Amino acid sequence: MEQITNVITVRKSLAWLQRFHFGPILATALVYDALAELSRAVASTPNSVTPVWPPDGFAVGIVLLCGKSVLPGIFLGSLGANIQAFWGDRNLITLLLSTVAVLGIAAGTTAGTQLGTDLFKQSTRSRYPFSQVSDTIRFLVYAGLLGPIVNATMGVGMLAAAGKIDFFENALSTWLTWWISNVAGIFILTPLILSGYRYLKLNQLSYRNLPKLIFHILNRKIVTPYSFKGVLSRLGIKAIPSKEIEFLFLTSSVFFISLSAFWNGQSIAYILIPLLIWAVFRFGDLGANLTAFLISLMAILGTVRGLGSFASPHLNQSLMGLQSFIVVVVFTSLILTATLAEQNTAKVKLDRAFADLKVANHVLEHQAKTLIQQNRTLERTLEELKFTQAQMVQSEKMSALGNLIAGVAHEINNPIGFLNGSIENAKEYANYLLEHIRLYQQKYPEPSRDIVEHAEDIDLEFLEEDFPKLFESMHNATGRVTGISKSLRAFTRSDTDQKVRAQLTENLDSTILILKYRLKATNHRSEIRVIRNYENLPEIYCFPGQMNQVFMNILANAIDAIEESAMEQSLENLPTRSYQITITTKLETNQIVISIADNAKGMDEATIARVFDHLFTTKGVNQGTGIGLSIAQEIVVTKHGGSINVRSQLNQGTEFLIRLPIDS
Structure with a gap:
C-alpha cells in the first residue's frame, strides 16, 4: 500500500509540474534579464540611475500575450537582474538581508505586473488595447500606472530593509524615480510588443521570413479618411513617392531631429509631434509605436549622457523632464492611434452600409412596378421603428426611474424604522427621567441654591411640558416620511405577466x-x-x-x-x-x-x-x-x-x- 501511495504522490507532483511551461518561462526570464543588463549598460546615468526600465514593459506585454503562465519567468528575470547589485558584500548578515531584498523586489515586480494586467483584462475582456480610446486609457491607467505602484513600493521597502537607502531621507524620491521609470518602460515597450504581435498575427507572417515582413510593414494599407495620395493629388503633385521612400524619409527625419534636439541641445523637439502624427495616419499603430520608441530611445540616450534639452545639473530635474516627455509622446501616440482606429472601424461599417444600400437600390430598380408600394411600406416601417425605439427609450427611462425610486424608498425605510424605535425608547427614557426628577422634588422639597438656580436657567417646568410634545412632533415627522416611502413603493410596483x-x-x-x-x-x-x-x-x-x-x-x-x-x-x-x-x-x-x-x-x-x-x-x-x-x-x-x-x-x-x- 505504501508503494502505491508513493506512486500516486509522485504522479500528482508530476502533474503539478506539467502545468508550468518551462520553455516560455526560461525564455521570459532570459529576455527580462538581458533587457535589464542592456538598460544598465546603455541607458544609465553617471549615477547608475536608469530613467526608463524596459524590462517591466516587456513583462506586461508578455503576460498580456501569454497569460499568467509566464509570471514565474518574470520573477526569475527580476531575480537575476538584481542579484548582482545586492551581493557585493560578503558579510553573512548583509548577504541574508540582500537575498531577502532581491526576492522581495522580484516578488513585487511579479505582483505589480499581475495586478496591472489582471485589472486591464477584467475591464476590457482581454481586447486589443489600442483599438478604442477607452481601452487605451484603461491600459495606461491599470497596467501603466497602478501596476508599477506595487513594484516601486515593494522595491523601495526592500532597499530600505537591506540598508541600501535611508528610508526617512530618500524613500520618497527613490520611490518616485522607480515608479516613473517603470511607467515609462511600460509606456514605451508594451505597445510596441502588442502592436507588433498583432501585426504578425493579422498578416500571418513569421519572424523567420524577415524580408517579407519588412515588405509588408512598408506597404501596409491603412484605411483612413485622410489619404496621403489624395492630398497630394489635390495639391497638383502627380509624382507620389512610394511607401518605402516615405517610411525611410519619416524615420530619417525623426532620427536627425531627435539627434539635434536630444544630443545637440537645439530646441526643436516640438517638430517631432507632426512626425508622430504622420506615422499614426500613414503607418497605423505599429508605425506610430515604432516612431514613439525611436523618439524615446534618442531622448534617453542623449539625456543619460548629459546632452540635449533635458540635461540638467540636477539629476532629478533631468529625469523628470525626460520621463514626462516620454509619457506625453507615448500617450499622444496611443490616444491618436485609438481614435483613428475607432474612426476606421466606423468608416468600414459605413462603407458596408453603403454597399448594402447599393444592393438594395439595384433590387429596387428591377422592381419599378412595386417601388411606390415598397416605399410606403418602408416609410411605415421606419415610422414604426422610430416609435418602437422611442418607446423602448421611454420604457428604459421609466425603469431607471423606478429602480432609483425603489432604491431611495428602501434606503429610507431602514433609518425611519430605526428612528421610530429610537423615538419610542427615547420618549420612555425621558418619562423615566422626568418621573425621577418629580420624585426627587417630592422627597427633597427644599433643594440647594445651586439646584434651584440651574432649574431656573434651564426652565425645568417648560422642559417637562414641552418634552412630550417634542417627541410627538418627531413621531409625526417620521410618520410623514413613512407615508412618502409607501407612495414611492406604490409607484415602483412591478408589473407581472398577469394583471x-x-x-x-x-x-x-x-x-x-x-x-x-x-x-x-x-x-x-x-x-x-x-x-x-x-x-x-x-x-x-x-x-x-x-x-x-x-x-x-x-x-x-x-x-x-x-x-x-x-x-x-x-x-x-x-x-x-x-x-x-x-x-x-x-x-x-x-x-x-x-x-x-x-x-x-x-x-x-x-x-x-x-x-x-x-x-x-x-x-x-x-x-x-x-x-x-x-x-x-x-x-x-x-x-x-x-x-x-x-x-x-x-x-x-x-x-x-x-x-x-x-x-x-
Whole structure:
C-alpha cells in the first residue's frame, strides 16, 4: 500500500509540474534579464540611475500575450537582474538581508505586473488595447500606472530593509524615480510588443521570413479618411513617392531631429509631434509605436549622457523632464492611434452600409412596378421603428426611474424604522427621567441654591411640558416620511405577466409625489395646485406600473402646457394668474372614470385630432418625443380594454378622460 501511495504522490507532483511551461518561462526570464543588463549598460546615468526600465514593459506585454503562465519567468528575470547589485558584500548578515531584498523586489515586480494586467483584462475582456480610446486609457491607467505602484513600493521597502537607502531621507524620491521609470518602460515597450504581435498575427507572417515582413510593414494599407495620395493629388503633385521612400524619409527625419534636439541641445523637439502624427495616419499603430520608441530611445540616450534639452545639473530635474516627455509622446501616440482606429472601424461599417444600400437600390430598380408600394411600406416601417425605439427609450427611462425610486424608498425605510424605535425608547427614557426628577422634588422639597438656580436657567417646568410634545412632533415627522416611502413603493410596483388588483388613487398620488418638484413656484409662474376630487373606488385588475406611466405622461404634459402658458403671459398678469390641475375620479356602471384637467392655454382642433398620433409633438427640439400620449392610449385601450379621450378649448384648458372596466 505504501508503494502505491508513493506512486500516486509522485504522479500528482508530476502533474503539478506539467502545468508550468518551462520553455516560455526560461525564455521570459532570459529576455527580462538581458533587457535589464542592456538598460544598465546603455541607458544609465553617471549615477547608475536608469530613467526608463524596459524590462517591466516587456513583462506586461508578455503576460498580456501569454497569460499568467509566464509570471514565474518574470520573477526569475527580476531575480537575476538584481542579484548582482545586492551581493557585493560578503558579510553573512548583509548577504541574508540582500537575498531577502532581491526576492522581495522580484516578488513585487511579479505582483505589480499581475495586478496591472489582471485589472486591464477584467475591464476590457482581454481586447486589443489600442483599438478604442477607452481601452487605451484603461491600459495606461491599470497596467501603466497602478501596476508599477506595487513594484516601486515593494522595491523601495526592500532597499530600505537591506540598508541600501535611508528610508526617512530618500524613500520618497527613490520611490518616485522607480515608479516613473517603470511607467515609462511600460509606456514605451508594451505597445510596441502588442502592436507588433498583432501585426504578425493579422498578416500571418513569421519572424523567420524577415524580408517579407519588412515588405509588408512598408506597404501596409491603412484605411483612413485622410489619404496621403489624395492630398497630394489635390495639391497638383502627380509624382507620389512610394511607401518605402516615405517610411525611410519619416524615420530619417525623426532620427536627425531627435539627434539635434536630444544630443545637440537645439530646441526643436516640438517638430517631432507632426512626425508622430504622420506615422499614426500613414503607418497605423505599429508605425506610430515604432516612431514613439525611436523618439524615446534618442531622448534617453542623449539625456543619460548629459546632452540635449533635458540635461540638467540636477539629476532629478533631468529625469523628470525626460520621463514626462516620454509619457506625453507615448500617450499622444496611443490616444491618436485609438481614435483613428475607432474612426476606421466606423468608416468600414459605413462603407458596408453603403454597399448594402447599393444592393438594395439595384433590387429596387428591377422592381419599378412595386417601388411606390415598397416605399410606403418602408416609410411605415421606419415610422414604426422610430416609435418602437422611442418607446423602448421611454420604457428604459421609466425603469431607471423606478429602480432609483425603489432604491431611495428602501434606503429610507431602514433609518425611519430605526428612528421610530429610537423615538419610542427615547420618549420612555425621558418619562423615566422626568418621573425621577418629580420624585426627587417630592422627597427633597427644599433643594440647594445651586439646584434651584440651574432649574431656573434651564426652565425645568417648560422642559417637562414641552418634552412630550417634542417627541410627538418627531413621531409625526417620521410618520410623514413613512407615508412618502409607501407612495414611492406604490409607484415602483412591478408589473407581472398577469394583471393584479390595485387602487388607482394610490397610483395617482404616488405619481403626483414624483412630479411634486415641478409643481413648485418658479420665476415666471405661481405654484401649480393639484385638486383631488376622489370618490371611493374599488380595486381593479390592471398593470399598475403601466398605469403609472399613463398618469406620468398626462400629468407631465399638463405641467408642460402650464409652463408654456405661463411663459406667454405678461409680467402684469403673473402675480394674479393661478394654475391648477384637477384630478377627479368617480364610479360609473361597471367602470371607473379618471379625469385629469388643467387650466393652461388648451389646444386647437388640428392638434386635438393628432394628439394620440405616433411621434406627433408640439414641443420644441429635444423637449418632447411625441410618444407619451400614444403609449398612454395603447396601454389604456389595448392592454386594459378601456378608453381615453381628450377635450380642450383654446385659453380654457385641456381634460383627459380615462375609462377602465372594473372587471377586465
